[in-house]
Amino acid sequence: MFSRKHTRKIYAVLIIAALAFPLISNNTYYITMLCLAFIYMIVAFGLNFITGMTGQVNLGTAGIFCIGAYTSALLTTKTFISPWLALLVVILFGFVIGIALGYPSLRLKGVYLSLTTIAFGEIVRQLVNNMTDFTGGAHGVRAIPPYCLFGFELNTKLRLYYFLLAVTIMFGLIAYRIIYSKWGRVFTAIRDNIDAVDTCGISSSKVKIIAFTLAAVFAAIAGGLYAHYSGYINPSTFTLNLSVSFVVMVMVGGSGTVLGSVLGAVLVSILPEMLRFLGNYYQIVFYILVFICTILIPNGIVNVFLERQKTKALPEKN
Amino acid sequence: MKNILRVESLTKRFGGLVAVNDLSFEMEARSIHSLIGPNGSGKTTTINMINGTFPPTGGRIYFGETDITGMQTHKISTLGIARTFQNIKLFSTMTVEENLKVGGHSRLAPHGVVSYLLNPVEARKEENKLQVASEEIIAMLRLEDIAKSVVASLPYGKLKIVELARALMSRPQLLLLDEPAAGLNPSERAEFIDVLLKVFESGIDLFLIEHNMDVVMNISDKITVINFGSKIAEGDSASIQNDPEVIKAYLGEKYIMI
Ligand SMILES: Nc1ncnc2c1ncn2[C@@H]1O[C@H](COP(=O)(O)OP(=O)(O)OP(=O)(O)O)[C@@H](O)[C@H]1O
Numbered sequence: 398m399f400s401r402k403h404t405r406k407i408y409a410v411l412i413i414a415a416l417a418f419p420l421i422s423n424n425t426y427y428i429t430m431l432c433l434a435f436i437y438m439i440v441a442f443g444l445n446f447i448t449g450m451t452g453q454v455n456l457g458t459a460g461i462f463c464i465g466a467y468t469s470a471l472l473t474t475k476t477f478i479s480p481w482l483a484l485l486v487v488i489l490f491g492f493v494i495g496i497a498l499g500y501p502s503l504r505l506k507g508v509y510l511s512l513t514t515i516a517f518g519e520i521v522r523q524l525v526n527n528m529t530d531f532t533g534g535a536h537g538v539r540a541i542p543p544y545c546l547f548g549f550e551l552n553t554k555l556r557l558y559y560f561l562l563a564v565t566i567m568f569g570l571i572a573y574r575i576i577y578s579k580w581g582r583v584f585t586a587i588r589d590n591i592d593a594v595d596t597c598g599i600s601s602s603k604v605k606i607i608a609f610t611l612a613a614v615f616a617a618i619a620g621g622l623y624a625h626y627s628g629y630i631n632p633s634t635f636t637l638n639l640s641v642s643f644v645v646m647v648m649v650g651g652s653g654t655v656l657g658s659v660l661g662a663v664l665v666s667i668l669p670e671m672l673r674f675l676g677n678y679y680q681i682v683f684y685i686l687v688f689i690c691t692i693l694i695p696n697g698i699v700n701v702f703l704e705r706q707k708t709k710a711l712p713e714k715n
Numbered sequence: 716m717k718n719i720l721r722v723e724s725l726t727k728r729f730g731g732l733v734a735v736n737d738l739s740f741e742m743e744a745r746s747i748h749s750l751i752g753p754n755g756s757g758k759t760t761t762i763n764m765i766n767g768t769f770p771p772t773g774g775r776i777y778f779g780e781t782d783i784t785g786m787q788t789h790k791i792s793t794l795g796i797a798r799t800f801q802n803i804k805l806f807s808t809m810t811v812e813e814n815l816k817v818g819g820h821s822r823l824a825p826h827g828v829v830s831y832l833l834n835p836v837e838a839r840k841e842e843n844k845l846q847v848a849s850e851e852i853i854a855m856l857r858l859e860d861i862a863k864s865v866v867a868s869l870p871y872g873k874l875k876i877v878e879l880a881r882a883l884m885s886r887p888q889l890l891l892l893d894e895p896a897a898g899l900n901p902s903e904r905a906e907f908i909d910v911l912l913k914v915f916e917s918g919i920d921l922f923l924i925e926h927n928m929d930v931v932m933n934i935s936d937k938i939t940v941i942n943f944g945s946k947i948a949e950g951d952s953a954s955i956q957n958d959p960e961v962i963k964a965y966l967g968e969k970y971i972m973i
Pocket residue numbers: 729732734752753754755756757758759760761801
């Protein structure tokens with residue numbers, strides 16, 4: 398069993414390992430995989446506020462990720478403004494989408510909210526796919542320029558790796574601070590008993606929108622990073638499948654924790670490689686693992702080892 | 716005497732059912748006012764309208780001079796009305812202390828997310844305020860030994876006190892209590908009465924729904940009795956105990972004959 402002090406040591410070890418990894422292994426393939434895992438982590442940190450903490454489903458994250466990626470890609474390839482400036486626009490869009498997606502969540506619950514978010518993700522993908530003149534349609538956007546930092550172009554695998562690691566650590570810190578703060582408490586309170594939240598003088602509607610907005614800003618930024626990391630994007634990446642993967646990262650990794658999102662993102666992006674020898678059976682094995690985890694450890698792997706397990710809400714007694 | 720709460724011709728219909736019917740009463744400041752009545756007579760519905768869970772079908776509610784009819788729950792709470800629930804509503808995966816801190820969130824920690832992230836000093840100050848306030852209330856209600864326990868692991872009797880403690884964190888002027896002693900054994904109940912009196916003495920007015928007559932008769936300054944949503948009697952405990960309408964409502968017609 399680990400307490401919060403222990404988890405800090407775990408973070409330290411993980412960060413050191415991540416810093417040292419390229420020095421030990423020069424397998425660029427793994428480095429590329431980890432870069433993707435870092436980007437996914439940022440999405441998972443954000444989604445954790447909604448799905449991991451306030452307990453609401455969001456199956457439209459790929460749509461937000463997509464908007465982030467295309468906004469940055471199109472701005473930098475069509476108008477030649479710098480990726481950093483584009484990032485500001487991406488954040489703004491994340492903000493707007495978060496509020497727009499948060500509103501339905503005030504009225505809709507469970508299955509209906511899931512459907513709304515699925516529809517949102519698919520609408521975004523279809524729009525991007527069909528507005529060929531503007532987005533390049535199925536051909537995608539090519540030759541997306543890399544970020545520049547202190548006069549260096551982040552165009553080598555190694556530079557990208559350390560850049561993304563630094564950004565991910567930053568967002569991990571932000572997420573950590575929010576989780577273990579009054580906000581984290583209020584998010585969890587919404588999942589536990591939403592009526593009581595309003596009785597405490599807190600507008601549960603406002604808090605839900607805050608959670609959606611945080612998640613959307615994180616996902617949009619991650620999308621922007623993704624565009625400049627891969628240099629080429631097309632709509633086939635941003636499917637419902639990807640949205641489901643994000644939920645898997647949060648819930649199987651460990652809801653309500655940063656460590657859970659880290660583990661989940663690594664699992665989802667590395668596991669396919671580890672299970673490669675299975676060939677076509679990979680997907681089956683992966684989803685069997687998800688199936689088993691969901692039933693046996695609904696709060697995710699990390700929470701099994703954390704000192705205070707999140708127990709399920711009490712049944713209402715009347 | 717000044718009123719802290721005034722309800723005028725309050726009515727609530729659920730489809731064809733009239734849960735509360737043209738109910739009016741006044742609660743004096745610095746008093747303990749009880750609302751009693753048989754099961755299903757509309758007591759919880761009345762509290763739900765006062766605290767903004769749903770708007771009334773008709774009538775008005777005044778908190779002091781302020782018309783709070785139909786206001787949102789969180790606004791009513793910040794004005795100074797806190798409540799507890801008949802079917803305890805706690806944050807069950809969180810500790811007692813964390814529950815209390817959520818209770819104090821809007822009074823002691825009103826800063827937004829961005830300012831929280833950008834200003835760690837202010838953030839720490841807010842957290843300290845919440846810590847101090849929750850420790851005070853934990854000490855007052857003698858919850859020290861369970862402060863760090865997760866709520867889901869606690870016995871029913873403790874949950875009632877924790878919910879009261881959370882309600883106190885907003886430092887309300889008026890506290891609405893929906894059957895706070897229900898499900899407690901007689902010794903727990905006696906202890907609870909002590910706690911309630913302590914709360915009252917700390918300056919908070921109590922509006923109490925209760926089935927246990929020992930609690931109601933001992934501590935109420937004024938009692939309003941309702942049956943089928945309508946007021947049938949009002950007065951101090953002595954007059955209520957001898958009111959034929961009340962006896963009829965509680966015990967049935969035939970007992971009156973004897
Ligand atoms: N949200 C609701 N929708 C429909 N009917 C309701 C609702 N809330 C209460 N009622 C009905 O209104 C009537 C009054 O209910 P209420 O809960 O106010 O009674 P009560 O006096 O609190 O009873 P008890 O002593 O059992 O708690 C009951 O017939 C109940 O079924």
